[in-house]
Amino acid sequence: MTSPREGDPSGRAKEPRAGDRAPAERAFRVLAPLLVALFVLAGWEVVVRLRDIPPYILPAPSRIASELVRSWDVLGPSLLVTVRIAALALLAAVVSGAGLALLCSLSKWIELSLLPYAVTLQVTPIVSVAPLVLVYVDDPLAAVVFCAWIVAFFPILANTMSGLAAVDHNLRDLFELYGASRWQQLWLLRLPTALPYFLAGLRIAGGLALIGAVVAEYVAGTAGAGTGLAFRVLEAQYRLNIPRMFAGLFLLALTGIGIYCGTSLLSRLLLRNWHESARVRER
């Protein structure tokens, strides 16, 4: 029983992971959506020009692009504000969501007494809560962050909780057999088990944080902080500056995509060695 019979391990080590897909496939993954975008934008441009549609009804992509460049002085800083709001809210959601999930997993009493409120917070529509928040929280930035946090918090809490509870029974027995301390069980078994669940929650929460931020800014309107992207879109709408509206929307969408890519990348990096979701199927 001294010689391995299952073949050469070095051959196995080269098994492709999510990180190194075939170059052709990777190129296709980027090129295909770009091509679609190109076709759609070209068609849009052609239709607008042929039909002579005025920009306050539907601006052509070229017009939106030039507007984006022209008003970058206004939109650029607003983009930063919105990104900051979403990032702060997401950070708060991660800390509070994962923290509360941990507390709940440590004590049944905490879970029983706090979870109903977390659920209530989740099921109450943010649009109806936001005005109240804006009334009671003085600092407009803090108010918007708070609203974004409310929506981003629950997916992280719920996912981390199911992750912490998803520990393999036999592994738990094994830890008990070797007299593992509570701390060892948490650190070596429960947290790694919960990690993929937490990351799935993070991906959802990232998008929701942005949505929460936008909703809060819309509700706040002119009374709010008045500097985020959503506010700029609203403002452009009042002034019937439709090209700028589109430019702002474009930046918002880009922010959302950026958040999604960032959280996906993080999850892939952390799970690439072992979790099914981050592995490439070989055929």
Add this chain to the structure above:
Amino acid sequence: MSGEAKTSPRFSETTDRHRQRGAELLRIEKVSKVFADGTVAVEGFDLSVARGEFVSLLGPSGCGKSTVLRLIAGLLRPTRGTVRFAQPLAPGDIGFVFQEPTLMPWATVADNVALPLRLCGFDGRRAGAAVAEALALVGLSSFARAYPHQLSGGMKMRVSLARALVTRPTLLLMDEPFAALDEITRLRLDDELARLWQAHGWTVLFVTHSVFESVYLSTRIVVMAARPGRPVAEIAVDAPRPREEDFRDSPLYGALCREVSAALHRAMASRGAET
């Protein structure tokens, strides 16, 4: 020529010959386990295991084999009766191999095997040597840095075995360890286990529902009946050692298998009569 069968549930006088292998290590007396939902999984279970023995628990599904192992490992507390060891046990004195490999998917093979040492508080360098040794034992030295998903089912099971062996346990408990594997892999792992046991003289308590596997591996087979789970027969396997693959073709093996099969059938019939 062959082993002897006792169909009596009490077998206090039967095991003297086998105890000569070594002093008694484990004694279970009148152990019963009733689960919270009222299921009587095990009742009046007596068993004595001597050092160096390879004892198989053989019985139909649901007869309480796993429950007995978990009672011995201290993962369950007996409702009645006692589980006693000849010496006080420290963590790591019992190795447990589950029916599934039960590896941590996020850890490398080496880290998986090192887990028991880590939990028992060994320092890193000594642990490293022990891990290398355990992996060499199961022939997986070159896979130390692989992740479980890169291994075949049989290899995962061997990692699981290496993990159970890494603390050099006094008693090795195995719960149908190869049941989920294909026939070829299973026979090969049986061969390897027999050879390792022969070379190292461990004490093994092995759960299986395969007559052939139990005869091939054991020095003694305890046949169990279900509802409630209890031992109903004990068969000593007095075939010569070491047993190689050709033992499976020998007339002695065939006779032993028939004998154990018959005992198992009686055990299953007795279950029907009682329920």
